[in-house]
Amino acid sequence: MIIILTTSTGCRKNFTPKPRAYFRIDMPEKVYQVYASECSFSFEYPVYGIIKNYEGKDAEPCWINIEFPYFKGKMHLTYKTVKKNLALYVEDIRTLAYKHIIKADDIIERPFYYPERKVFGMLYDIEGNTASSINFFATDSTHNFLSGSLYFSVHPNADSLAPVIRFFRTDIEHLIETLHWN
8 A cells, every 4th residue: 555655646747837838930931122212222121021101200201111010020211311420320320229228138239341332330239128129220431321220019028039030130131231322
């Protein structure tokens, strides 16, 4: 009797609940199309994005959003003409990126330089549970300045958004690599 009681109680397993799982996200194939307008720039963007003019109360010409409805995401792109105020624009974007430092685990600055197209700038990878996970600016340093920020209309959770952020980081890099000033 003691042997049966010992083996039956000794074989019990302590069950712990499984952690909450995340939905599987199917990523579309990377295919790009050209955005060309009367603005002073052109670039390639993914076919699963929809370009819309920014219509906020502070909207300026050549401010656009690339919306990604399937992902509940949006990339805000703002364009400015440089008139001896490049340092101010650069500092504005740097300040915007570093406003996330309160919630960010890390902010990694990645400069880029394409002298053959006169495209120079910085990409900010903002890691952690932040409102925006990628910010960047590109300029020719004399006439044109383009900045962008990636946002998702969901509660920020770095673990669940990580694959989507990596996916869109590639698209942002492609946009920068194909950026041309008109």
